[in-house]
Amino acid sequence: MDLGVKGKTALITGGSKGIGLQTAIVLAEEGANVVVVARGEDALRGAAEKIKKETGADALAVAGDVTSDEDVRRVVNEAIARFGRLDIVVNNAGTSAAAPFGVVELSAWEQDLDLKLFGAIRFSRAALPYLKENGGAIVNVTASFAKTPGAASLPTSVSRAAGMALTKAMSRDLAKYGIRVNTVCIGLIRSDQIEKSWKQTAPEQSWEQFSRDPKHDIPLGRIGETVEAARVIAFLVSDAASYVTGTSVNIDGGKAPAL
Template identity: 85%
Template structure:
């Protein structure tokens, strides 16, 4: 299937590793120009080299902090200056911060919301004038667990739930401009954090054994790969999803209790 991405430009926050990096690779393979944003310049250089080796395409790298409005505006400006347009924004930057309510102080709440919720708001606001030009797509990366948060899941479950509400509200406001806004609810996907958990809790197991451990309670029977998440994100950003907006797609192997 031709996703209709050739010649379009995508900006991905948190693009130096994990789901962000693999999303950039998939989009570049489909012919899109890609700009990746992260705080660390060394990690960005390594990511750009990986993208080049995997796709033959050069990626623009922008060292920026999603919690700084000026950085968001600069990242968008540099992307448009390099490629002449901006069609796709993937708000992927974020970390997992999960603890019991009583142990989370106000500073931790503010940091998490600033990174995950306001980071997406900053980049969406900066990108909006350019997305309006041709119609475009925004994909907010959230978490399927935010729909049915469990114990000791704060503040991340609240930040991610806010991201889902943001997605729905933005989709209504931006539809008249031809801009689609969707979110993906990430479950257990292989990442640095998951690999650390594997090595900490089950060092005697191979990755295959750990991935398929029944304790994860994943109906499909294994932890997902970053490339699997990236392909769904690329689809939602593409012309193949031209009539899809304001929705959430779980990428969690069926683990979430909610649709």
């Protein structure tokens, strides 16, 4: 299937590794210009090299902090200067911070919301004038447990739930410009953090064994791969999903108890 993103420009935060990097690769394979954003310059250089090696595309890698208004404006300006347009924003930057309510300091709440919620707000606002030109698409990466938060899941479950509400409200406000806004709710997907857990808790197991361990309670029977999440994101920002907005898609192998 031709996703219809050839010649379009996609900006992906948290783009130096994991789902962000893989999304950039999938979109570049489809002919999109890709801009990957992260704080670490070394990791970004490696990401740009990987994108070029796997797709032949020459990605723009820009170091920037999603919690900095100045950095966000600079990144968007560099994307426009390089490619002349901006059609897609994937707000993927974030970390997992989970603890019981009673031990989470106020500063941790502020940092988490600033990174995940306000980071998405900043980049979406900065990109908005350019997205309006051609009717763009935004995907906010959240988490499936934001729909049904459990104990000791703070502050990240609340930040992600706020991201879901942001998605719905933005989709209503921006539809008149032809801009679509959706969210993907991520479950257990292979990542640096998951691999660290594997090596710490079950070093005697192969990845395949760890992935398929029944303790994860995943109906599809395994932990997901980053490319599986990236393909869903790429679909949602593409012309193939031209009538899809204001919705959430769980990418969790069926683990979440909520739709």
